[in-house]
Amino acid sequence: MPMQFKKAMDQEAVIIECLRCGTKNRVPRLRIDDRPRCGKCRAPLAVEAFAVRPVETGDGTFARDVLASGAPALVYFYSPSCPYCRMLSPVIDEIAVKYEGSAVIARTDVTVNPLVAQQYGIQGVPSLLLFREGKLVKRMVGVLSGDEIERSLKGIIKLS
Numbered sequence: 116m117p118m119q120f121k122k123a124m125d126q127e128a129v130i131i132e133c134l135r136c137g138t139k140n141r142v143p144r145l146r147i148d149d150r151p152r153c154g155k156c157r158a159p160l161a162v163e164a165f166a167v168r169p170v171e172t173g174d175g176t177f178a179r180d181v182l183a184s185g186a187p188a189l190v191y192f193y194s195p196s197c198p199y200c201r202m203l204s205p206v207i208d209e210i211a212v213k214y215e216g217s218a219v220i221a222r223t224d225v226t227v228n229p230l231v232a233q234q235y236g237i238q239g240v241p242s243l244l245l246f247r248e249g250k251l252v253k254r255m256v257g258v259l260s261g262d263e264i265e266r267s268l269k270g271i272i273k274l275s
């Protein structure tokens with residue numbers, strides 16, 4: 116496993132310094148999207164730099180982001196206008212936070228990345244593809260629960 120994927124495996128919180136009063140606040144990663152405020156002066160904390168998001172990947176970057184990364188990868192193929200994707204997107208966002216450091220969590224908008232969608236035979240969205248060592252090992256289609264997705268992802272992480 117490459118170095119950069121080892122760093123944060125057990126890191127469940129980040130330290131964010133308040134820009135107003137300088138207090139260092141400990142913020143659990145899963146709460147970064149909840150607009151945390153400084154514990155001392157209540158000023159909103161600047162969380163943008165710490166917010167973990169799925170890697171936005173596509174036609175030009177897929178080989179680098181997913182195939183060559185060396186880490187297990189989950190790629191979520193979606194379309195912005197698909198209502199099922201709107202249900203699944205927050206689930207994938209949460210998985211990106213939870214698995215930072217142990218897997219690449221990426222997403223591909225099929226409406227602007229036709230080549231990669233075609234290459235992997237994406238027939239509809241949402242579709243989830245799991246890669247291990249650059250090879251496609253599992254395909255899941257439709258809205259799945261976070262638990263189902265995590266089970267598959269963990270299975271692949273364990274093999275790596």
Ligand SMILES: [Zn+2]
Nearest residue numbers: 133136153156
């Ligand atoms: Zn403060």
